[in-house]
Amino acid sequence: MKWGPIIQMFFSVVLFTLANVCVKELSFLPTTQLVFMRSLVSLVLCAIYVSRLKSPFFGVNKKWLLIRGFFGMIALSLFFYTIQNIPLASATTIQYLSPVFTVILAMLFLGQKVRKIQWLFLAIAMLGIVLVKGFDPRVSITFLAIGTLSAFLAAVAYFATMKCKTTDHPVTIVMYFHVIATPVMGGVSIGSWEAIGAYEWGLGIIIGVFSVLAQVLMAMAILREDAAIITPIKYIGAIFAVSIGYFYFNEALSPLSLLGIALVITGVTLNTLNKRLFDKKNIGR
Numbered sequence: 001m002k003w004g005p006i007i008q009m010f011f012s013v014v015l016f017t018l019a020n021v022c023v024k025e026l027s028f029l030p031t032t033q034l035v036f037m038r039s040l041v042s043l044v045l046c047a048i049y050v051s052r053l054k055s056p057f058f059g060v061n062k063k064w065l066l067i068r069g070f071f072g073m074i075a076l077s078l079f080f081y082t083i084q085n086i087p088l089a090s091a092t093t094i095q096y097l098s099p100v101f102t103v104i105l106a107m108l109f110l111g112q113k114v115r116k117i118q119w120l121f122l123a124i125a126m127l128g129i130v131l132v133k134g135f136d137p138r139v140s141i142t143f144l145a146i147g148t149l150s151a152f153l154a155a156v157a158y159f160a161t162m163k164c165k166t167t168d169h170p171v172t173i174v175m176y177f178h179v180i181a182t183p184v185m186g187g188v189s190i191g192s193w194e195a196i197g198a199y200e201w202g203l204g205i206i207i208g209v210f211s212v213l214a215q216v217l218m219a220m221a222i223l224r225e226d227a228a229i230i231t232p233i234k235y236i237g238a239i240f241a242v243s244i245g246y247f248y249f250n251e252a253l254s255p256l257s258l259l260g261i262a263l264v265i266t267g268v269t270l271n272t273l274n275k276r277l278f279d280k281k282n283i284g285r
Helices: 003-025 031-048 062-085 088-095 098-108 116-134 141-164 170-192 199-222 227-234 236-247 256-285
Strands: none
Touching: 003 031, 003 062, 003 098, 003 116, 003 199, 003 227, 003 236, 031 062, 031 116, 031 236, 062 098, 062 141, 062 170, 088 116, 088 141, 088 256, 098 116, 098 199, 116 141, 116 199, 141 170, 141 236, 170 199, 227 236, 227 256
């Protein structure tokens, strides 16, 4: 086991969490404005990097890059909306359903088989979401639906990323989200734009910078180490979200809601570990 990738994934989780805290701090701003600010900063950083690559600036697999960017934009917008309106820990946990939908999409469109034990793990994750919703009145059916849709669209974006894995550079893939989101969200937010000062712009810049750095660190970690070891570290973010939500935003959670969060993390993690171990076993045959 290599400690470098583990440290990279850990700091990726920290940066993503801090970016989400900034989004929560700016809850008074329209979601579209927040997404635009984040996308604009990230686009500039990605474009500078991609311009120095030998590969085409706008990528090779443009069809799937556009799909990745479009669905990623909607998924992030819905995620930001849930962060702004429900407890940070609950919004983060619902987003963890994304791997569940990724498994289903891979089964339907890539022909990957889902073993019975995987369905059990996915059911555990779904039970966790039911507990989070059922025992936290701040999580309405509407926000649960919005968060779940965000997780599903994030899975579609990840599926599109898989299609571009062998054709385009990771930063090019990431950049396409911002190529689409910046003009779209900029245009949509014109009518509802809220005047902001240096503090709000500062947080917006932090969201963009931290998000890009987190994505790069996560990609580096996954490339350098087995995903079965790396991926579970991602869910430490739920612990951070619970702690920050409680101490900074005064978002106390009931014991059953905390149990629900634990079940989601357990189900998704066990599914990841089981899949990787099964894949390794088959490769060794």
